[in-house]
Amino acid sequence: MNMARYGLFGPFISLLFVLSCWTRISTGATLSLEDKLQQLETTLQATVNQLQEKVVQLEEKVAQFQATNVQLEVQIRQNNEVKDDLVSSVTRLEIKVQELESSLAVLLHPKSKAEVLTGSSQSAVSINGMPSSCADLKIIGHTLTGFYSVVGNTTMETVYCDFSKLPGEAGFQKWIGYDDVKSAPVYFYVHRNTSFNESFIPIPFEVETLNVGKAMNLTTGKFTVPRSGTYFFSFTALASFPPSVPEVFCLAYLYWNGVKIGSGGVEEANTAYLQSSPFSVQSTLKLKSGDEIWIQINEMSDETILYNDAGDLLTQFTGWMLDEEIVASL
Structure with a gap:
């Protein structure tokens, strides 16, 4: 009889087979009680040994699964760290591009302090719509640090622009509040x-x-x-x-x-x-x-x-x- 195919139930089937044989033998020949007990003890011990081997095998598989799970968690954490690094790098690059664009606009279209004060010259640089930030004001040629009105989402707003800094630097723009601006009273x-x-x-x-x-x-x-x-x-x-x-x-x-x-x-x-x-x-x-x-x-x-x-x-x-x-x- 091929017992391996029965897995964990093999030992129990073996025990049943032995008991069956013992029953048949007992009908043909008489065994002593001591011999019968010895046979049962041997069979039970073999069954216990097989079960212990199965338990060891299952514990090894559980340990392997846990090790694999730990490796996956480490890999996911590493991937998230790489993702965060990439996002930070992209953000820094975007800020740098804005700074370079602003610097290039100022270099290509310089405006002297006297021109700013007198308004005798207009910059050729333009933006799409009205200025909505200090960066927009810098692009169109503003260089004097101070308070300015810009267009917000729905209302006019006041911002403080420090043009001694570049766009993206801390303190370049500070939001002050809303302007009570009406195109006409009602x-x-x-x-x-x-x-x-x-x-x-x-x-x-x-x-x-x-x-x-x-x-x-x-x-x-x-x-x-x-x-x-x-x-x-x-x-x-x-x-x-x-x-x-x-x-x-x-x-x-x-x-x-x-x-x-x-x-x-x-x-x-x-x-x-x-x-x-x-x-x-x-x-x-x-x-x-x-x-x-x-x-x-x-x-x-x-x-x-x-x-x-x-x-x-x-x-x-x-x-x-x-x-x-x-x-x-x-």
């Missing part, structure tokens, strides 16, 4: 001088105190954004209610391109004679050129009005541009 203040009680339409206004930029249309009640940026709006009114009513209310909404973006209102119960309550709506919004903003009443109880009398200025709408997305206006 702000308005309008109000009504008569009462109003219509719903589901933009509230029109009758008196224009301020309308710089002419973005607020009093007749339609709509503000049309002239330039992209961040705007603030505020609406206030006085709701006047009829007397002896269990429940009264008035609710106004701020609309942005037809979508409700804010609201404000008031609700009262068991009203008295000449009872009224003020309410307001405020919002700060980031808007695009052409967006429309307005106020309208969607919910108002019977006989409730926005009370106004000439000179009272109780229904007011005001707004202004906080900052302009200057890049969109260039």
